[in-house]
Amino acid sequence: MATRTKSFTWFLMALFVLSAFILGGCANSQNSTKSKTDPKTIVLGIENESDKINPIFADEHDDAVSLIFSGLTRYNEKNEVIPDLATGWDVSPDQLTYTFKLRNDVKWHDGKPFTAEDVKFTIEQGLNPKNNSPIKERFEEIKEVQVVDPYTVKIILKTPFPLLVNVMATGMIPKHILEGKDINTDGFNMAPIGTGPFTYSEWKKGQYLMLSGNKDFYRGTPKSEKVILKFIPDQNVRAVQLETGEIDIALIDPMQIERISKNQKLQVTRIDTADYRVMMYNRINPLWDDVKVRQAMNYAVDRDALVKGVLLGWGKVAYGPLQMNWANNANVNQYGYNPEKAKQLLSEAGWTPGADGILQKDGKKLSFKLTTFVHDPVRVALVNALSTQFKKIGVDAIPDPREKGSFKIGQMDTFLLGWGSPFDPDEDTYRLFHSSQIGKANYQNYKNDKVDSLLLKARETGDKNERLKLYGDFQTELSNDPAFNFLVYLDVAIVTNKNLSGIKARTLGHHGAGYTWNLEEWSKQ
Numbered sequence: 001m002a003t004r005t006k007s008f009t010w011f012l013m014a015l016f017v018l019s020a021f022i023l024g025g026c027a028n029s030q031n032s033t034k035s036k037t038d039p040k041t042i043v044l045g046i047e048n049e050s051d052k053i054n055p056i057f058a059d060e061h062d063d064a065v066s067l068i069f070s071g072l073t074r075y076n077e078k079n080e081v082i083p084d085l086a087t088g089w090d091v092s093p094d095q096l097t098y099t100f101k102l103r104n105d106v107k108w109h110d111g112k113p114f115t116a117e118d119v120k121f122t123i124e125q126g127l128n129p130k131n132n133s134p135i136k137e138r139f140e141e142i143k144e145v146q147v148v149d150p151y152t153v154k155i156i157l158k159t160p161f162p163l164l165v166n167v168m169a170t171g172m173i174p175k176h177i178l179e180g181k182d183i184n185t186d187g188f189n190m191a192p193i194g195t196g197p198f199t200y201s202e203w204k205k206g207q208y209l210m211l212s213g214n215k216d217f218y219r220g221t222p223k224s225e226k227v228i229l230k231f232i233p234d235q236n237v238r239a240v241q242l243e244t245g246e247i248d249i250a251l252i253d254p255m256q257i258e259r260i261s262k263n264q265k266l267q268v269t270r271i272d273t274a275d276y277r278v279m280m281y282n283r284i285n286p287l288w289d290d291v292k293v294r295q296a297m298n299y300a301v302d303r304d305a306l307v308k309g310v311l312l313g314w315g316k317v318a319y320g321p322l323q324m325n326w327a328n329n330a331n332v333n334q335y336g337y338n339p340e341k342a343k344q345l346l347s348e349a350g351w352t353p354g355a356d357g358i359l360q361k362d363g364k365k366l367s368f369k370l371t372t373f374v375h376d377p378v379r380v381a382l383v384n385a386l387s388t389q390f391k392k393i394g395v396d397a398i399p400d401p402r403e404k405g406s407f408k409i410g411q412m413d414t415f416l417l418g419w420g421s422p423f424d425p426d427e428d429t430y431r432l433f434h435s436s437q438i439g440k441a442n443y444q445n446y447k448n449d450k451v452d453s454l455l456l457k458a459r460e461t462g463d464k465n466e467r468l469k470l471y472g473d474f475q476t477e478l479s480n481d482p483a484f485n486f487l488v489y490l491d492v493a494i495v496t497n498k499n500l501s502g503i504k505a506r507t508l509g510h511h512g513a514g515y516t517w518n519l520e521e522w523s524k525q
Helices: 003-024 063-068 116-127 235-243 254-261 291-299 303-309 339-348 377-391 449-460 464-480
Strands: 041-046 073-075 081-083 086-091 097-102 142-149 152-157 198-204 208-213 226-231 249-252 266-281 315-317 359-361 367-373 396-402 414-419 484-497
Touching: 041 235, 063 198, 063 208, 063 226, 081 086, 097 116, 116 142, 116 152, 235 249, 235 254, 235 484, 249 254, 254 266, 254 484, 266 291, 266 377, 291 339, 291 484, 303 315, 303 377, 303 484, 367 377, 377 396, 377 414, 377 484, 449 464
Parallel strands: 041 226, 041 249, 367 396, 367 414
Antiparallel strands: 073 081, 086 097, 097 152, 142 152, 198 208, 208 226, 249 484, 266 414, 266 484, 315 484
8 A cells, every 4th residue: 555545544543542532531441431321312423413404405414304304205224115104106107197195194293294285395395496405306307296185195207207206205394384484594494393203302503413202103102212413523533432431323434443343332333335435537627538548547546455555444446336236237347456557548648758757748747636525534545545546657646635615526627526325226326427417416527428318218217127227338338438436435334332222234325324214223221
């Protein structure tokens, strides 16, 4: 592994030890953990704090939303779609009309009944341009919503869209509370009312969110009376608070695992994710116009070294966006480490070594910035490792860690990007690689007519075998004309006090999102 990466890794480890000493105070014994939390309360240390707790404004990092709200559908332990607020659904022969039958025993947390009017209201709010919802695109295939009766709702589509049943896992919001209000600014977002397993109790911004078990929850009363989401963005602090017993469960970095594993009161569980890291080729930079340059950069990466040296074994080599999905195509070009092939392709593209060893063409050096978030130690370590590896083939890749919010990803030469959904293959392919999404999630300004056609056909057919073929062809084309340099998939380390039970593992999403999916079944001894 590159010397630079080793140095950085040791720096991070030293930083962690220092943080542990400062923040842990006298609680520095490896086996000193004695839970300080109430036995009836589960305390989670989580990275992200939402600005608003409302499904219409939620993204995949919002842990609180799925605890307070529920959708017509949900995902089971295998990430399959199953009914939730709906008891089931029928699809018309032309695939354009979905009729959902709703449970008649669901109440909002204020005691009012949940009905089909709430479903119609939620979809309309998601589509309302005034709300500027980040999930608006999920609903854009919907033409009309009809309330048939209080417990039957009909959703009519513009074109066939089998993914609708996944979309309807979006949490519902109450019409009787929000109708006629500006949901962008309404106080509901700070004290939400949903239909989910936990009810809102208290939100102390910057510190914690307290929830109570919903005794009227339609799938049964949660086993834990209270849940506290403690906002701890610093992974070192989360590790320390696990050791001191101030929190019961959290995700931690691979660098902290060896230390945590020595504590006999804690348990470390490895869980697969669909969360990958890539170097994005932003096509606004003419450097990436030549496909041979992008292919060469793919051959220049030693991914095994990244997994071992940066992830410390907690991950896998990446070669495509659907490796953890049923639609994966493993028969694509996986770009094994081949620096000689990389040099050959760059030579064919007209790049020749300059006096300083850096490749040049038409008086310009093969140089670009490798931008990433400075607060994410894994991404920063990956950027440093890539810079060292690219130097070996005469490419000057300049590490460029920046504060989140201080730049726009779509304006960078490259970006160390993270994506990945454990659900339907459409979710993190269409919005990332279809040209209609340029200016949205297609940050890399990628346009490939064949990819566009395959992704559109794949989202419009309900035949699984046909979708498998279409996604297989899409992955082949994406490998031949790379939008990304796929690097690694991450494994997640979930650390829990051993007195916590009921946690079920399933393949997780971006940043380990979704590990609380069955929190209503968790309990403490």
